[in-house]
Amino acid sequence: MTFNEVEVEILGLIEKDSRISMETIAKMVNKSEQEVEAIIRKFEELNVIVEYNSIINWRKVDGHEGVTAMIDVKVAPKRGVGFDAIAERIYRYPEVKSVYLMSGAYDLSVVIEGKSMSEVGNFVSDKLSTLDSVLSTTTHFVLKKYKHDGTIFDHGEEDKRIVVSP
Template sequence: MKLTEKETEILEILEEDSRLTPETIAKMIGLSEEETKKLISGLEEKKIIVNYATTIDWKKVDGHEGVTAMIDVKVAPKRGVGFDEIAERIYRFNEVKSVYLMSGAYDLSVVIEGKTMNDIARFVSEKLSTLESVLSTTTHFILKKYKHDGIIFDHEDKDKRIVVSP
């Protein structure tokens, strides 16, 4: 779908900070607030703007640390529907946060969250691996998050001055 220059500008601004008001965005792109609201509504109706999300560093909140895993899944695609049917079955599980069709040795990459490693193991053994089209899985546990969706975690402004010694 071809977008106007102003629509593209709005998307780039909202991607950076979705909390900005239409009034602020209007000033940034040189349109009236009403025109800006209309463009944003149109982008929402067309499902180009899908959601407004907040990134939270849950490890800083007691009791919400949890475990995130990335699971590589090899599947047997079905005739006529390819990978879409099995991907849909997988993304309908509550634990699943993302599903991607990938190139390479595995077909799907699945990101899931659980409270413990045992929750992840139980999901893989009782739900994911038992699906008819699933041939094999490989699970990777995320140990530390450095950057996610362009947001840097635990970044401290360190002194970047060069040490000079006599």
């Protein structure tokens, strides 16, 4: 699909902040609010705007930290459907947050979330590894999230020490 410069600019603004007001967008792209609303409605109908999301720093919510794992999956693709069929089987699990077809040593990258490392381990051993097309998996646990989708989580404390020079 081809869109004009203003439409692409609107997409960029919404991607950066999905809570931005129609009024603000209209001022930034020099269009009326009604024109902006019509453009956004078109994007939603065409499934260009798929969903509006919030990024939550769960580490700051006691008792809700959870565990995120990135799993590299090597699969044997099926004739006629390639990787699509196995990717669809995997992304239908509620624990799965993302599935990507990758280049390199592994075919799929799967991001899952669980309440504990044990829960993630059970998902990998009981559900993911047992699928017919799955040949092998490698699981990586996220220890700390510094930046996600362009959002920096912890800016950290500035070094407030006084510089001492000889």
